[in-house]
Amino acid sequence: MKTDETIVVGGGIAGLMCAAKLANAGRRVTVLEASAALGGRAATYEEQGYRLNFGGHALYWPDEKRLRAVGVRISGGHLRADRGSVLWRGELSAWPLPPRVGRSALGVTERAALLRVLAGVLTRHPERLTDQSAADWIDAHSRTPGVAGMLGALLRLSSYGARLDAMPAEIAVGMVRAAAVRPVRYLDGGWVSIVDGLAARVRAGGGRIETSTRVTGLLGEEQVRGVCIADGTERLAGSVVLAGLSPTRTDRLLANVGGALPPTATVTGGRVTAACLDVALRRLPAGAISFALGLDEPLYLSTHSRYATLAPGEGAVVHLMRYDDGQPQSDTEMRGHLERLFDLAQPGWRDELIHARFAPRMIVDHLLPVPGAGLASRPDITDAGVAGVILAGDWVGPAGWLVGSSLASGAAAADAVLAAATTARRRGSPTATITQAA
Numbered sequence: 001m002k003t004d005e006t007i008v009v010g011g012g013i014a015g016l017m018c019a020a021k022l023a024n025a026g027r028r029v030t031v032l033e034a035s036a037a038l039g040g041r042a043a044t045y046e047e048q049g050y051r052l053n054f055g056g057h058a059l060y061w062p063d064e065k066r067l068r069a070v071g072v073r074i075s076g077g078h079l080r081a082d083r084g085s086v087l088w089r090g091e092l093s094a095w096p097l098p099p100r101v102g103r104s105a106l107g108v109t110e111r112a113a114l115l116r117v118l119a120g121v122l123t124r125h126p127e128r129l130t131d132q133s134a135a136d137w138i139d140a141h142s143r144t145p146g147v148a149g150m151l152g153a154l155l156r157l158s159s160y161g162a163r164l165d166a167m168p169a170e171i172a173v174g175m176v177r178a179a180a181v182r183p184v185r186y187l188d189g190g191w192v193s194i195v196d197g198l199a200a201r202v203r204a205g206g207g208r209i210e211t212s213t214r215v216t217g218l219l220g221e222e223q224v225r226g227v228c229i230a231d232g233t234e235r236l237a238g239s240v241v242l243a244g245l246s247p248t249r250t251d252r253l254l255a256n257v258g259g260a261l262p263p264t265a266t267v268t269g270g271r272v273t274a275a276c277l278d279v280a281l282r283r284l285p286a287g288a289i290s291f292a293l294g295l296d297e298p299l300y301l302s303t304h305s306r307y308a309t310l311a312p313g314e315g316a317v318v319h320l321m322r323y324d325d326g327q328p329q330s331d332t333e334m335r336g337h338l339e340r341l342f343d344l345a346q347p348g349w350r351d352e353l354i355h356a357r358f359a360p361r362m363i364v365d366h367l368l369p370v371p372g373a374g375l376a377s378r379p380d381i382t383d384a385g386v387a388g389v390i391l392a393g394d395w396v397g398p399a400g401w402l403v404g405s406s407l408a409s410g411a412a413a414a415d416a417v418l419a420a421a422t423t424a425r426r427r428g429s430p431t432a433t434i435t436q437a438a
């Protein structure tokens with residue numbers, strides 16, 4: 001029996017974006033999610049009335065635009081990093097930009113130099129930096145350790161890439177540029193508001209969503225016919241979108257129907273990870289610094305509840321992170337670095353503690369393209385090697401970074417299904433065939 005239904009495997013942002021677009025266009029679509037709840041890495045959990053993302057999450061304006069295009073609107077405040085502090089040589093001092101009177105880690109000349117570099121970021125196109133690493137770019141734009149430290153901190157903050165010699169400048173500088181055009185937004189209620197918004201679009205368009213449904217295999221030979229579920233049942237489909245699964249999991253599923261990912265999915269700079277400390281406080285301690293960024297250590301602290309509704313009453317939600325700079329560190333050492341920054345920025349936080357969750361190795365992005373190859377080297381949505389199977393996720397396609405990639409590839413996967421359906425209709429064929437990249 002043939003069907004024109006699309007099955008989307010994975011109920012994270014990539015899968016939900018794809019399904020929302022298909023449902024909006026009136027296509028039959030079902031999302032199958034292995035976990036009991038939707039959202040994947042964009043899920044938010046609740047603890048005594050506090051809402052915490054799994055690691056600090058900030059939305060960039062190009063992604064807000066991508067969400068608006070499928071009818072999802074979000075709310076929340078924009079981060080004011082300039083009201084924060086920087087950590088330099090073990091001490092906190094005022095954010096050095098814009099240059100102003102007061103104690104600063106950077107001298108007046110350094111602050112002016114920094115402003116000039118950032119003005120250049122706004123006027124030049126990051127796509128032209130394809131053959132440079134973020135470390136090369138910093139070297140070319142800084143003459144003092146202070147300026148280099150501040151540029152490194154901004155690139156890490158925007159891209160999560162702390163192995164600066166492995167991070168393509170195109171990505172890191174592009175993200176700094178996006179944040180300079182319009183500051184990032186922290187979301188009311190947490191990132192689950194994106195998940196709920198997309199899921200509502202899927203259901204409003206007649207799409208179905210099933211949680212606690214793990215896909216264990218694909219059906220078909222050369223042309224996909226559906227999927228196998230962990231409970232032993234099968235679901236038929238005309239096309240299958242593998243959305244947000246890791247490259248390894250995706251490759252394993254493809255192997256049983258004769259497909260395989262191109263080598264670009266494995267020859268990379270590896271994953272981008274971060275150690276995260278997510279905290280709920282009864283109230284902020286007196287004199288607390290709400291935002292701090294390490295210049296000579298890859299550290300981040302931000303009080304998300306200052307900009308978004310996340311905590312009851314006077315409560316505060318604070319996210320701390322140590323970006324992975326490639327230095328081997330034990331979990332205890334990483335937690336120690338985070339707590340030392342917390343002690344400096346918000347002394348007394350332990351007395352106000354309601355809840356803390358430490359996760360030493362969160363996968364922020366599955367695939368770091370190598371400098372010189374850049375975003376264009378990532379596998380494309382049609383690179384599965386099996387007709388009817390499409391890929392989406394944070395490691396797929398030439399557009400976006402972090403959730404930007406998940407949204408852009410999810411939308412592109414839906415476009416591929418819609419285009420194939422239009423072609424099939426023109427030819428009078430009952431099912432659509434999604435051709436694979438040569």
Ligand SMILES: Cc1cc2nc3c(=O)[nH]c(=O)nc-3n(C[C@H](O)[C@H](O)[C@H](O)COP(=O)(O)OP(=O)(O)OC[C@H]3O[C@@H](n4cnc5c(N)ncnc54)[C@H](O)[C@@H]3O)c2cc1C
Binds near residue numbers: 035040244404
């Ligand atoms: C600590 C941290 C901080 C971050 N901060 C930011 C930020 O500030 N800005 C930003 O833009 N991005 C950020 N990100 C990245 C962002 O969270 C991800 O890009 C995005 O959520 C990934 O969505 P996805 O759908 O591609 O993948 P996932 O969220 O991983 O979703 C994949 C889904 O597939 C499901 N699944 C897997 N296997 C199967 C199977 N066999 N059958 C059925 N379902 C299956 C999983 O359960 C999961 O729900 C951050 C990530 C982390 C970890």
